[in-house]
Amino acid sequence: MKSSALYQGLNQLTHSRHHRKEMALMVLENPKLIASLLKIAFQDDAPISSKACWVLExxxxxxxxxxxxxxxxxxxxxxxxxxxxxxxxxxxxxxxFTKSYFVENDIATRNAFTNEDLEQITKVCFDWLIGEHKVAAKAYSMTCLLLLGQKFKWIHPELRLVLEQNYHRGSAAYQARARQILAKIS
Known part of the structure; x- marks a missing residue:
């Protein structure tokens, strides 16, 4: 599969789990396409970028x-x-990535990450947690920050503060994940 075929495939991609998995399998068979997939994913002004993110996931x-x-x-x-x-x-x-690094203790993942990479994920996860985003992104961010707090000790107090301040405004799903994270921080 070439980049042009990737772009065409993404244009035809639907949100169905089957189609996303099928497209991911094509990329898995030709990992060189990951560079093109990332390039498309980060063209945030193009609607196709979301489809590239689905496949990347x-x-x-x-x-x-x-x-x-x-x-x-x-x-x-x-x-x-x-x-x-x-x-x-x-x-x-x-x-x-954070589960691979902190929970699975995967050597390849740990070797690939720099402190700068970890700090960037920390920054973005706090932005997603504080910003006006859907609950799934917030829940994933909570988990990432909980794990990143093992390396950067300042994260847990900040995470606790954010979760406690926003708890009453969160959905039931947000509150459930926040309770889990707060219990683990304590």
Whole structure:
């Protein structure tokens, strides 16, 4: 599959789980397409960018290691995305990365990340948590920040403050995740 075929495939992509998985399988069969997929994903002014993010999420779920060579591109660009349809899958990818780094203690992931990459994910997750975003992005951000707090000790007190201040305004799903995170911080 070439970049032009990737672009055409993304244009025809629907939100169905089956179609997203099918497109991700094509990328998994040709990992060189990840660079093109990332480029499209970060063209935030183009509606197709969200579709690229959906596919990236499925690729990351199956083979997170394939994104590691592009980690610095990913972490530098995620803060520039503003479409909710793109932010949710990007937040999920951040959660995959932080779980791989902190929970699974994956050597390849730990070696790929720099402090700057971790700090960038921290910044973006706080932005998503505080900003006017959907609950899924906020929930993934909470998990990322909980894990990142193992490395950066200042995160847990700040996360606690944000969750306590916004708890009463959050949806039931937000409140449930916030309770879980607050219990783990204590």
């Amino acid at each position: 499925f690729v990351a779920k199956d083979r997170l290691d394939l994104l590691l060579p592009y980690l610095s591109i990913f972490t530098r660009q995620i803060g520039s995305v503003h479409r909710d349809a793109s932010i949710r899958p990007l937040a999920k990818i951040c959660e995959y």
